[in-house]
Every structure is written in C-alpha cells, then in structure tokens.
Amino acid sequence: MLSSILNNLTPLFSGTKITLTIWLSSLLISITMGTILGVVESSKSDTNRWLQVLTRRFTQLIRALPFYLQLLIIYFAIPIITTLNISSLAASIISLGICSSAYVSQIIKQGINNYQQSLWEMALLLGYTKKQALLQLVLPEVFRSQALSLNGEIDQLIKSTAVCSTIGVLEIMGVTRNVIAREMNPVSMYLNAALIFIVISYAWNTLSAFIQERIKRA
C-alpha cells in the first residue's frame, strides 16, 4: 500500500488539491446561499410572502433530488438548454454548493426560529433596525448555537465531492479510478483514497472542535 502511494504521489496530490478546491468553493456557496435562503424562509414579514413561498419550494425541490442527478443536470442539461458551457470542475462546485445550501438553509431557519422572541423584541426596542438586529445579534448567535449541525453538513460535503468523478473531475476518486485501470491494484488504491478522506475529515473535525471550544470559552 505504501509503495502504491509513493508510486502515485503526484496524481494523488493533485486529486487531493482538486477535492479541497471543490469542497472549499462549494462550502462558500453553501453557507452564503444557505444563510440567505434560511433568513428568507424564517421571515415573519408579510411583504415578502411570495419570496418565502418561492424559497421554500426551491429548497424542497433541491432536497428531493439526489445530488448525483443535480450534478448531471447542471453539467449535461444546462449547457444544452442555455448553450452555456460549464467545465466539469465548475459544474461540481455549483451543484454541490446549491445542493448543500438547501440543507444549510434548514439549519439556519431552525436556529432563527429558536431565537427567543423576547430578544428580537428587545433588539427592536433598543433601536436596532431589523437588518442590524439580524446581522449583529441574531445570526452570530444562530451560527454559534447551530455549530454542531453545520459541522455535520460541512463534513458531509467533503464526502460528496467523490461523486464529482462521475463527470470526469480528477479529484481523489477520479485519480484513484484512473490508477486502478492502469495498474489493476484496486485494494491498495481504494484504501489510499479512504485514508486521504479520513485525514481530511479528521483535520476538519479537529479544527471545528477547536473553534467550537474557543467559542464556548469566549
């Protein structure tokens, strides 16, 4: 197994780099879009009712479809419909980001709904605008209280990057499959891939636990 790692160090390193690129870029989309969707969905204002319905239907739709299907639609169907050419890497990042944002939105929505009504009222009474209260008081607390659920979603995102190899992205699984086809050594290469995922996941979980501990102590 060690020799298979040493022999294929360069492709495995490049595969890991692509996996990390997909993960971190889709994470950015997921958290940003998920927070916006979560805020809109949990809004109690009557003025944006149609936007709320639209958001709810969108997140329901995304959660109803398997990620694999979403990836295929974005990579194969969107270019046919729109004549827009999307690279396999971009399709992976966009589809994974959108898919995960639907789940993040539910975590954020739950956090906002659990935020005490009395604190909202107090913020408005103290003179904060709704936007100020949301950005300066509510969301920081929501991220803190929902850290465990968000960590789970981010951890899941790392593993989901493996599906992207099906459209030709040479991330860890794509590289692994190529090497196996060439060298016919599935046992050691699959174990290598597993090892890399375990290391990334372990590193993330250690960092996340450290951050959560710091937040708790702050």
Next chain:
Amino acid sequence: MLKINNLSVFMDNKKVLDNISCSIPAGSIVVLLGKSGAGKTTFLRSIAGLNESKKGTILLNNKAIQQKDIGFVPQGFALFPQLTVLEQCTHPLTKTRNMLPAIADKKALDLLTQLQINEFKNALPHQLSGGQQQRTAIARGLCIEPKILLLDEPNSALDPQNTEILIKLLFEYAKNGNIIICSTQDIDLAAKIATRCLFFDNGCTSEEITVSDKNDFLEKISLFFEKN
C-alpha cells in the same frame, strides 16, 4: 406628561386590558400593583409598543410615543447571550445611537459601578447569577436614557442591599424629569418608590392614587389585596 387614553389590548380575540386611561406627569414613579395575570405586564408591553392588537392612544407630551423614548427591563431580562455585561450596555449606544465607543464605555461603566457589577463587565450572561443578570438588564435600560423607563418586577432576583441601590438610582432618574413605570409584587418596594399607584384587577385599573402619605398608601395596598 404621558397620557394613556382608553387603552384596550386583545389576545386571541380576548380582551386582556380593558379601557385604561391615565395621565402621568414627568418625574413620576408609577407602581403597578395587582395579582399575577391582572394585566400589569401587558400594560407595560403596550406602552413599549410590543402588543400589536390594541386600541386607544398613548401620547408623550401630546405626540405619539416613539421607540427611542422607551427603555424596558423585562421580567426575563432578555440579555443577548453573546454580549458581555459591558457590551449589553455599550452595543446599543454605539450601534443605534452612534455614540463614540470611549464615551459609551465610560457611561456604561459608571452605571455598572453604581449597580456593583463592574467586576463582571467581561462576563457573558450565562456566567452570571439571576441577580447579576437583573442588574445588567437594569443598567442597559438606564444606559440608553429613555424618557420612560418600564420595569417589570425589577427586584425579583435582588437582595435587600441591591434593592436599596436600585431605589436610589430610580429616584435620581425620575428627578431628571423622566417617567418610571414599575410593576411589582413587592409591597415594601412599592411603598418606598411610588409617587403614584395603579391597581390592576382582571385587566382593568380599579383605582389610581397619588401617594402623599406612606402609611395611608400601605393601608390602601393592604385593603386592595384583602379584597382581591
């Protein structure tokens, strides 16, 4: 002068405050007395603008009351969990009133010192006792210098020594022409601070008195609680 005319509040189509009218001159400390569920908190929330379903008018110096005129210290304290004791007071000042951080800090620290919680200025609410949380909420309420300060059971978690400090602060605050409206179950506190008193019974004010003689006032309180 705070004028409340024919204030009625509805919750789930049920009238919980019925046609309350009163006039409160500047510098008054009004105590709301009555059993639990009599409508005292609802009355305070209505003045704070927190009850959506209400009828009647609330005017401050003949103008509609504004949010910036109100400071509210609720029963549950409503402290923001991620802000320290000092930040609970300075955050609203710097973010909503554009006060310079150094001035806000000085103002907040002065109040925290008076309320004897300055040593906990860097603590978060969950690290404080109930009494310390209550004093933080009172400091925040006073810090924004509202024309009307609403207090809901302000000494429910305070020991006698801190209650005395609170009383001193309230007198000083009212002396500057501000109005204080305080709901309490503590007859001793009521007798010490009240310049006027509203008795609540089943969502109605059964009596409004101006306190001139403390003994006479205590007698009236006893009579009210005996009747109810």
